[in-house]
Amino acid sequence: MIAKTINEQELHAYADGRLEAARREAVEAWLHDHPEMRQAVAEWRIQNERLHHAFDPVMNEAVPVRLAAAAAGPVSLVPLRLAAAVVCLAVGGVVGYALRGETMPSPPATASLPRQAAIAHAVFSPEVRHPVEVGAAEEAHLVAWLSKRLGAELKPPHLSAQGFELVGGRLLPGEAGPVAQFMYQDARGQRLTLYVRRDTQDSRETAFRYARENGVGVFYWLDGRFGYALSGEMEKPDLLRIATAVYQQLNP
Amino acid sequence: MSQHEAIVAEIPRLRRYARALTGDAVRADDLVQDTLERALGKWSLWRPGKLGGWLFSIMHNIFVSQMRRPRPIDFPGDEVLPDLPMRAPQGDALELRDLANGLAQLPVEQREVLLLVGLENLSYEDTAKALGIPVGTVMSRLSRGRERLRALLAGGEAAESRLKMIK
Known part of the structure; x- marks a missing residue:
């Protein structure tokens, strides 16, 4: 029913929230028995959160005019x-x-x-x-x-x-x-x-x-x-x- | 949505990624500007679909070719994020500096994958497309990058990967 083998790719996909429900449960069950990897997966998630925390504010900055002008390009003249x-x-x-x-x-x-x-x-x-x-x-x-x-x-x-x-x-x-x-x-x-x-x-x-x-x-x-x-x-x-x-x- | 509007809408995201990639606000915006200009020049090559992924691939090509050129200082290291106020970093700013330093010490190919997946939420497949590499390579770079960043943030040496094939 549930595969016993979990590969590393699936652990990353799990950390990134990209697994289907069935595989997610399988990974969770596996992690339950592997505390060291549970810790690693938790740290990967924290890395993602920290990246967003650190760099999402850039999205709210005013876009420099030179970039808006570059996006407009000469074609629309x-x-x-x-x-x-x-x-x-x-x-x-x-x-x-x-x-x-x-x-x-x-x-x-x-x-x-x-x-x-x-x-x-x-x-x-x-x-x-x-x-x-x-x-x-x-x-x-x-x-x-x-x-x-x-x-x-x-x-x-x-x-x-x-x-x-x-x-x-x-x-x-x-x-x-x-x-x-x-x-x-x-x-x-x-x-x-x-x-x-x-x-x-x-x-x-x-x-x-x-x-x-x-x-x-x-x-x-x-x-x-x-x-x-x-x-x-x-x-x-x-x-x-x-x-x-x-x-x-x-x-x- | 017109070409102009579609590209303008992607600018904040391109800036976020470039800032994390280069660690330098001015250099990041230079990279974004180069990307926008090249994208407009190649606009006829874009097939309707994921504009963001296409722009990231253009940015990747420009960034990599810039990195190949000899530069006296390849990465600003401790001088990252100069747009922060010039006072002793505290709290968030300190954490931001640590993270930026950690990213700066990752090999570029690992940094790109880690950011496209972890910050930009690109699928592994789209990340592979943007970087022009197989998905398997994305996964191995992601694994090494995450492990290395973990070690860097923990203040230790990059640990041997614990992550071979796990049975």
């Missing part, structure tokens, strides 16, 4: 540009800055903005333990800190009227210097991020543009020395409504 160009047509009229048939790809200065913003959104919005560096409870400090690092006064818009509360913010490395990310969350736990980049050159105000990358919708625009991008995994009209509110608060 083309679809993004295409999407941006196509959707620009649809959005332009709604916002009132109709681009009227402009199908040129975005200029380089703006091209990277939605992409970087979407990556930063994808990386940090699922964070449970460390979604932000400085929480909304310390808003004054958050504002002072990010303003100092970006070298210009910066205030996160309030989106309570749209159902979103500020979670906080963080500082990220951008292509040309520091970038700020503000995070918002609604009652259902849905998150939005506002990515704010400071450009070295003053640019004319641009239209709202829309891009969608891998499920993340991004409305972005340039305004003077700032580039803004609002990212969220939501329908375009909803995101536009909030982007408009953000724009209005930034330009009272």
Whole structure:
């Protein structure tokens, strides 16, 4: 019925919890009579537990932006540009800055903005333990800190009227210097991020543009020395409504 | 799920494994970055299935080829886990250091198997595939690695394996 012979492989499989019930019982019976091996098996299990205890916390660390960028790779650039160009047509009229048939790809200065913003959104919005560096409870400090690092006064818009509360913010490395990310969350736990980049050159105000990358919708625009991008995994009209509110608060 | 999302979802796990494998946070992330870049370059070769296992096999190939290159210091030894605060380790931190030191002293081929099985919960078959070795080799490396780590953590010399074929 039950084989009397237990080989070492089965002891490891037992320690790793990978045996079927019948063999598990056989191994348990065998171990009962072999206390030295019982001890060894117990120590292997403890090793596994210690490995998890020691290294599982790495899983909760914020993913470095360079890795998220590496995962995005160069391949998704083309679809993004295409999407941006196509959707620009649809959005332009709604916002009132109709681009009227402009199908040129975005200029380089703006091209990277939605992409970087979407990556930063994808990386940090699922964070449970460390979604932000400085929480909304310390808003004054958050504002002072990010303003100092970006070298210009910066205030996160309030989106309570749209159902979103500020979670906080963080500082990220951008292509040309520091970038700020503000995070918002609604009652259902849905998150939005506002990515704010400071450009070295003053640019004319641009239209709202829309891009969608891998499920993340991004409305972005340039305004003077700032580039803004609002990212969220939501329908375009909803995101536009909030982007408009953000724009209005930034330009009272 | 798109390619980007699927790969991004694997990053935390790749980082965990690389951290345990290299014992060094920066070197681990370098390894993850190399892995991601190579995976994207070879994306057409991936057949839908276990993305994690495929990425681990890419990481293994990169890691092994890096290890073959001469390095002045092959493994940072006592300087593992530099991201810990610079104060005397206590409690958890001490235990973590002991474990990291123990792992560092395992031969790479044993460390890889021990981590893929014990930390990443890969099946023995998937571990064999990721490392390009037979399952029997996985089992013998697992056995030697566990026994050696046990001895290292106990502070003793690596004991002769008690584990031949047991009747």
